[in-house]
Amino acid sequence: MSKYLFVQLTILATNKGLEIVGVLLVITGIIIRYMIGRNRFNRRSITGVETFSSYERMNLTRLLEWLGSIIGLLLIIGGIIMVVLALLNHHSHPHK
Incomplete structure (x- = not known):
């Protein structure tokens, strides 16, 4: 295992790393869903x-937008779960 990958895994294993990754997942999911909604809005006629x-x-556009919306929603849910787990872990294990 390379040293860089080990450092990344160590950061992710910490509560702070879990919170950061969770927040990034939520933000990414929101951006994906916003872009899909904006494209749908811009495609509308008067x-x-x-x-x-x-x-x-x-058909292709609707399929890809549906998949993108599901992926965005899963990212948001996964990110929220990661942040909640990090916060629960932080409260159950105070600083040593």
């Missing part, structure tokens, strides 16, 4: 209907 150049483009 009447509020989403417009696509073709039927195939519509």
Whole structure:
């Protein structure tokens, strides 16, 4: 195992590392979901209907946006769980 990877794993194993990674996951999930929502909004016409150049483009776009939304949601949930676990671990094991 390389020294760099060992240092990264050591940082992640700490409560602070777990909190940082959790917050980064939440932020990443929010950004992904925001970008998908913004793209959907920008695709709407003046009447509020989403417009696509073709039927195939519509199906592919909706599939990719659905997958992206699920991934974003999983990142948010995973990040929240990591932060909560880090906080619970911090409170159950005070500084030595």
